[in-house]
Amino acid sequence: MDLEIFNDDNLIDDKRQEWVEDLADFAANELELDENTQLSIHFVTKDGIHEINKKYRDVDRATDVISFAINDGEDSLDYLEQQIPDLPVDLGDLFISVEIVKEHADEYEHSFDRELGYTIVHGILHLNGYDHIKPEDEKVMIGLQEKILSAYGLKK
DSSP states (O other): OEEEEEOTTOOSOHHHHHHHHHHHHHHHHHTTOOTTEEEEEEEEOHHHHHHHHHHHHOOOSOOSEEEEESOOSSSOOHHHHHHOTTOOEEEEEEEEEHHHHHHHHHHHTOOHHHHHHHHHHHHHHHHTTOOOSSHHHHHHHHHHHHHHHHHHTOOO
């Protein structure tokens, strides 16, 4: 996976950034994504994600993760993939509030890494078309999420 991490405010340290890269690669392998798959992860403040949520989703609150998929299923890119077979697959962008991840870790009595891993895998699944609006979809998504996290060693 071609992963680009934006950590301009140094919200995570270099060691944890390497860990994030490893987890994202692991999740991509578990999901059998093409090697040329691209993804960007932006680590932002609580205020930063609140602003993004308000501006782009019209939701006036902070959240832990926001995903912006490049191809959300409405406009297929199949025609481009047929024309250019080696075209990289850009999943999109994840915006993650490190402060809210920490709050959730404390609230749910998880380690910070478990909660960060949960948030990253959850976001990657959203970018791959998984959702949890309907109970049957939630069962599939959360089941797959827990399978990936457990296989990586991040159990509850």
